[in-house]
Amino acid sequence: MTQKIRFGQYMRDISVVSQEISYNALAPKIKRDGVGKIIPYDPPRVTLKPKDIYRILKNYTSGRFMEQFSAVTPLAVYLALFQLIVLHQMVEGFIGIAISLVAVMVGLMFFMEGLQLGLMPFGETIGVMLPKKSTLPVVLTIAFLLGVGVTFAEPAIGALKTAGQLVDVNKAPYLFLLLNDWSGVLVLVVGAGVGLAAILGTMRFIRGWSLKPMIYAALAPALGMTAYASGSDYLEPVLGLAWDCGAVTTGPVTVPLVLSLGIGIAASAGKGSQTLSGFGIVTLASIFPIIGVLGLSIFVVSTVPVESIIQGAASMAATTTVAPWYEVSPGVDIILAFRAILPLVVFLFLVLNFLLKEKIQNGGIVAYGIALTIIGMATFNVGLTYGLSALGEQSGSLLPSAFTTISAVPDSPIYAYIMGMILALAFAWFLGFGATLAEPALNALGATVENLTQGVFKKSTLMYAVSFGVAFGIAIGLAKIVFNISLPAMLIPAYGFAIVLTYFSTEEFVNIAWDSAGVTTGPITVPLVLAMGLGVGGAVDVVEGFGMLSMASIGPIISVMMTGLWVRFSSRFKKSEEEVLAEAVEASS
Numbered sequence: 001m002t003q004k005i006r007f008g009q010y011m012r013d014i015s016v017v018s019q020e021i022s023y024n025a026l027a028p029k030i031k032r033d034g035v036g037k038i039i040p041y042d043p044p045r046v047t048l049k050p051k052d053i054y055r056i057l058k059n060y061t062s063g064r065f066m067e068q069f070s071a072v073t074p075l076a077v078y079l080a081l082f083q084l085i086v087l088h089q090m091v092e093g094f095i096g097i098a099i100s101l102v103a104v105m106v107g108l109m110f111f112m113e114g115l116q117l118g119l120m121p122f123g124e125t126i127g128v129m130l131p132k133k134s135t136l137p138v139v140l141t142i143a144f145l146l147g148v149g150v151t152f153a154e155p156a157i158g159a160l161k162t163a164g165q166l167v168d169v170n171k172a173p174y175l176f177l178l179l180n181d182w183s184g185v186l187v188l189v190v191g192a193g194v195g196l197a198a199i200l201g202t203m204r205f206i207r208g209w210s211l212k213p214m215i216y217a218a219l220a221p222a223l224g225m226t227a228y229a230s231g232s233d234y235l236e237p238v239l240g241l242a243w244d245c246g247a248v249t250t251g252p253v254t255v256p257l258v259l260s261l262g263i264g265i266a267a268s269a270g271k272g273s274q275t276l277s278g279f280g281i282v283t284l285a286s287i288f289p290i291i292g293v294l295g296l297s298i299f300v301v302s303t304v305p306v307e308s309i310i311q312g313a314a315s316m317a318a319t320t321t322v323a324p325w326y327e328v329s330p331g332v333d334i335i336l337a338f339r340a341i342l343p344l345v346v347f348l349f350l351v352l353n354f355l356l357k358e359k360i361q362n363g364g365i366v367a368y369g370i371a372l373t374i375i376g377m378a379t380f381n382v383g384l385t386y387g388l389s390a391l392g393e394q395s396g397s398l399l400p401s402a403f404t405t406i407s408a409v410p411d412s413p414i415y416a417y418i419m420g421m422i423l424a425l426a427f428a429w430f431l432g433f434g435a436t437l438a439e440p441a442l443n444a445l446g447a448t449v450e451n452l453t454q455g456v457f458k459k460s461t462l463m464y465a466v467s468f469g470v471a472f473g474i475a476i477g478l479a480k481i482v483f484n485i486s487l488p489a490m491l492i493p494a495y496g497f498a499i500v501l502t503y504f505s506t507e508e509f510v511n512i513a514w515d516s517a518g519v520t521t522g523p524i525t526v527p528l529v530l531a532m533g534l535g536v537g538g539a540v541d542v543v544e545g546f547g548m549l550s551m552a553s554i555g556p557i558i559s560v561m562m563t564g565l566w567v568r569f570s571s572r573f574k575k576s577e578e579e580v581l582a583e584a585v586e587a588s589s
Contacts, residue, residue: 100387118369240546396535
């Protein structure tokens with residue numbers, strides 16, 4: 001009689017290749033000494049062949065590298081194809097840029113792995129133990145200093161220094177000064193803003209404060225100082241930098257470390273059970289640096305004569321002495337990596353050992369992670385200088401050739417004005433949409449939001465809402481540069497509308513929407529958009545090319561809150577329909 005079996009069972013059986021091995025063949029032979037006692041087994045040192053090492057490293061690095069590859073490559077290919085097909089221009093230095101982009105991927109891979117192994121354990125341990133062994137003022141002081149330290153360790157901060165080299169001192173002298181001679185003070189002020197946000201975010205975790213009043217209180221001075229600066233010819237060019245700095249700070253170092261500290265403190269205080277306890281601090285960390293940079297700008301304009309800035313830049317340009325290796329790339333990129341990471345590590349180590357009296361767990365792995373972080377940041381900085389920034393500046397400087405005459409393209413404009421402008425804005429829109437969808441942090445945020453809202457706010461809905469907001473924000477930011485529109489004329493109405501939406505939205509959607517802007521400003525997007533904006537600004541001969549990132553930040557805030565209001569309305573409508581149907585069934589029975 002023929003036996004019948006399921007096809008699935010047949011395929012499973014034939015696909016499994018197994019071989020039985022006796023345990024005695026694997027276990028070492030028992031040996032005894034002269035009196036019959038068992039001699040302890042001393043296993044030989046494991047030796048790996050080169051092929052074995054390759055297989056281990058391949059499995060360890062392939063997934064991590066592909067994560068960065070999938071984020072960088074589509075953007076680079078998109079920029080290159082647009083420049084080649086639409087703008088009819090070859091990518092200059094293609095081989096060097098390609099090698100530098102690989103350095104960006106490898107650097108980010110090392111950096112993110114080192115961050116998880118070397119820095120995150122510090123933040124988590126300190127966040128849990130600090131409230132148990134210290135008073136609240138000490139806790140808040142540590143939170144402030146940590147906020148300052150993580151700002152220096154942000155990979156995208158290096159893009160500000162690179163952007164400073166593209167600013168014309170004669171058109172925007174104080175912007176040039178802040179990004180060059182005062183760049184260290186600028187980052188320190190930005191860090192102080194993040195530190196203040198860490199203090200208020202920690203207090204919010206502990207006290208359970210609403211985010212809405214904190215947003216209103218933070219935006220009031222930011223928008224007020226913006227309106228004041230718009231009336232000054234010297235201050236107005238700095239506005240784009242100030243609002244873009246708010247986007248630069250919320251990167252892969254600041255958000256997880258400050259969040260881990262704040263949530264750990266909240267959990268120790270018995271406040272960590274709230275589902276949305278982790279939201280809100282990213283918002284504050286993006287607003288307070290704006291206030292700090294505007295305050296610094298007002299101070300610099302009132303104390304430093306513009307003539308001294310121009311004379312200093314001219315004398316520096318006239319100097320023909322060869323700069324030492326540590327002041328030019330790649331030497332300066334390596335020095336910046338050590339300067340950014342080591343002080344933060346030393347600070348965390350001192351807090352853990354001397355203040356909390358705690359030992360470092362798995363010290364070898366932590367040291368390995370710190371080394372990876374430094375190597376990764378140094379490699380990323382080199383790739384940023386020769387790859388991302390160069391590609392973004394090149395594409396940005398050539399983009400206006402689609403609709404106007406520029407010296408770099410002899411046969412410009414390539415298209416009629418209207419068609420060329422449409423192509424340029426569409427290019428910026430798709431760049432923002434694709435770059436945002438490729439951000440790993442957005443994927444994680446979407447999954448978190450779907451879980452916290454019990455499926456009411458779908459992950460895909462949030463991802464597309466954020467991506468559409470960023471896309472329109474970058475396109476509007478490009479229009480601001482091309483048409484030389486005043487940034488306050490765009491920011492103040494946009495944030496006014498966001499405040500209205502905030503008032504009518506629930507606390508949950510306010511937390512989600514205002515924090516969603518932070519995921520759009522990753523270490524890939526920031527330098528690319530910064531360099532592109534400055535490139536476009538230089539090609540169309542405007543004072544400065546900042547502002548695209550600031551519009552890319554407000555865009556998703558508005559789009560997510562509008563989506564949240566629509567989700568609330570539709571869910572209530574569906575619920576009322578179900579209630580009506582249930583009542584009809586009950587009445588008919």
